Amino acid sequence: MTEHRSAGERPWFSHKPGVEPQGAERRDNGAGNLWRKCEGCAEILHVPDVEANASVCPLCQYHFPLDWRSRVRLLVDEGSFEETDRGISPQDPLKFFDSKSYRDRLEETQAKRAGKDAFINGRATIEGRPIWLGTFDFQFMGGSMGSVVGEKVTRLFEYGAADRAPVVIVSASGGARMQEGILSLMQMAKSTAALQRMRRLGVPFVSVLTHPTTGGVAASFAMLGDVILAEPRALIGFAGPRVIEQTIRQKLPPGFQRSEYLLDHGMLDAIVHRRELRPTLARLFGLLTDPA
Amino acid sequence: MKARMAKDFVLEFERPILELEEKIAELRRIAASGKVDCSREIENLDRKARKLRKEIFQDLGAWQRTQLSRHPQRPYTLDYVRMLFTDWYELHGDRNFMDDQAIVCGLARFDGRPVAVIGHQKGRNTKENVVRNFGMPFPEGYRKALRIMNLAERYRRPILTFIDTPGAYPGIEAEARGQAEAIAKNIMVMSSLRVPVVCTVIGEGGSGGALAVGVGNRVLMLENSIYSVISPEACAAILWKDQSKGEVAAGALRYTAPDCHRLGVADEVVPEPLGGAHRDPEGAARELGDALRRHLEALRGLGPDELAADRYQRVRHLGRFSERGRRVNGVEITFDEDEPLGDADR
Missing domain, CATH: 3.90.226.10 (2-enoyl-CoA Hydratase; Chain A, domain 1)
Known part of the structure; x- marks a missing residue:
């Protein structure tokens, strides 16, 4: 049991004009739909209430998925985030084609999302401390890691190593991106090798796992934080539940591969309520890097 | 028994070659018994088998591999x-x-x-x-x-x-x-x-x-x-x-x-x-x-x-992407689409 499991009491956030999530990233089902059912407690919730509560159900603390802009706003000091490496775009090295070509799929997704791919990185401060922050955009092809995501994660660790500032990565990813084939697998090696270099310099990496973090992202840097935090009830694992069910031909136990299960099995340091992430990170960086 | 199980495994595209090889082996057995001379036939089939093997294996598809x-x-x-x-x-x-x-x-x-x-x-x-x-x-x-x-x-x-x-x-x-x-x-x-x-x-x-x-x-x-x-x-x-x-x-x-x-x-x-x-x-x-x-x-x-x-x-260096507007040593670097990442980047 950690102190972070129960909900905090104080309000987390005050609305500021000009930093609203873009229309495409709002999760409500269109204009005028102000109510949604909580996936945790099945209560009907007032959408603005949920959004004002960091997309957490005010009744049962169920954590709804959070778009990356809200994530950044929630995690770092107001106005401190400065995006880097915006100019990197994916290519189609395999000329991959399923029901449509990868190139078309990318263009369609890019038109709907804010960025060129599924990862956003940049510098910021947390309670005044400079950090490097990376966060996945799960809405971009399931947050899958291809060459662009791998390159940006790698650079993040290189930046952290260069200026000795801690790195925070908020993961939400289905794993390696199938459409870039073996090159996606190699991003696991590339990013993890960069992390190892940064670690050896004594620069902290805190990995924040959110729903869901599986496959090649879990099996590389995400499970290698100096400290690993997770949001409540996030699905975290190597193989997806469906793959496991098909392999062992039986139903999985309830709660399997959820944050609480991983904490019990020694795979996480703590489960942290979304509202508590920022102060928790600040505390950890202080404990790890303040002069003795 | 277990050795047989594995040995018996033949892929569809290997089959024509193995059939030829079996024929050759049989001819060799006959020749070894000393009753008939089939050296010419064996030679022919050997040549045919070599050619077939080359044809089948020189251009294997992804699924065959x-x-x-x-x-x-x-x-x-x-x-x-x-x-x-x-x-x-x-x-x-x-x-x-x-x-x-x-x-x-x-x-x-x-x-x-x-x-x-x-x-x-x-x-x-x-x-x-x-x-x-x-x-x-x-x-x-x-x-x-x-x-x-x-x-x-x-x-x-x-x-x-x-x-x-x-x-x-x-x-x-x-x-x-x-x-x-x-x-x-x-x-x-x-x-x-x-x-x-x-x-x-x-x-x-x-x-x-x-x-x-x-x-x-x-x-x-x-x-x-x-x-x-x-x-x-x-x-x-x-x-x-x-x-x-x-x-x-x-x-x-x-x-x-x-x-x-x-x-x-x-x-x-x-x-x-x-x-x-x-x-x-x-x-x-x-x-x-x-x-x-x-x-x-x-x-x-x-x-x-x-x-x-x-x-x-x-x-x-593994991975392919393009990049616009990155500054390296004060120079703006742009990678074009489909151009593999070069060493100039580092």
Whole structure:
């Protein structure tokens, strides 16, 4: 049991004009739909209430998925985030084609999302401390890691190593991106090798796992934080539940591969309520890097 | 009995060759009995068989190579250990939980020089596969491999790994004991080892389960091996909701040895004897031995720090993307679409 499991009491956030999530990233089902059912407690919730509560159900603390802009706003000091490496775009090295070509799929997704791919990185401060922050955009092809995501994660660790500032990565990813084939697998090696270099310099990496973090992202840097935090009830694992069910031909136990299960099995340091992430990170960086 | 089971396994596209070979063998038997002279006929059929083998094997498709990479008679890690090394001493267990026999580790000599060997191990029949779990390791397999890598580093032994797995085992216990962490940790530690590491994909290079022993100064692939982010069947199940479309996915994923070489993932494609490694394991081992010797020799000149740096640079450059407007030393750099990332970037 950690102190972070129960909900905090104080309000987390005050609305500021000009930093609203873009229309495409709002999760409500269109204009005028102000109510949604909580996936945790099945209560009907007032959408603005949920959004004002960091997309957490005010009744049962169920954590709804959070778009990356809200994530950044929630995690770092107001106005401190400065995006880097915006100019990197994916290519189609395999000329991959399923029901449509990868190139078309990318263009369609890019038109709907804010960025060129599924990862956003940049510098910021947390309670005044400079950090490097990376966060996945799960809405971009399931947050899958291809060459662009791998390159940006790698650079993040290189930046952290260069200026000795801690790195925070908020993961939400289905794993390696199938459409870039073996090159996606190699991003696991590339990013993890960069992390190892940064670690050896004594620069902290805190990995924040959110729903869901599986496959090649879990099996590389995400499970290698100096400290690993997770949001409540996030699905975290190597193989997806469906793959496991098909392999062992039986139903999985309830709660399997959820944050609480991983904490019990020694795979996480703590489960942290979304509202508590920022102060928790600040505390950890202080404990790890303040002069003795 | 169990040897027969494996020997009887014939791929559809191998069949015409094997039928010819059987005919030749029968003629030889007749000739040996001394009753009839069929030397001319044998010669003709031999020529025909050679031609056929060449025709069939010179231009194999991705799916055919996939089948060859999984061929139950294909040499496995312990076969190469037997054929390439002397003084093999197997080391067991992860010192935490168990000995996972889907991965074998040990010390041995290669050309008389001590090395560490790590490889996936499949079984040839059901009984063996119960023990080997079809070459799909649990976290303990990777942790055993990690222990041997650290051991090798302490005693400055080059590490040779042999990759041949459908993937890391997806099961409840594997997840409970941290499959993702085990793979991640191996990748991380391998990337900074201060000894030479040469990895060879000898059969199936199944995703993270392969990469967990696959971060080398050199990565070689046998001609008919594959190295993929996902199995073609699983890929087909996701994309077309149809596992049987694996053949289509095999083409789309570009995971054959020549494709991986083109993408920079494999440094060298090691030729197999005509007909595949399973038709001539000794021949396959000779080719692989020559390649390993060559690469180990080239790496011998590098010091511990250089070896780690060399391995880092090798993975650092993998991937394809374009970039606009990045400033390097005050100069704005732009990569055009479809242009592979060049060295100018660094």
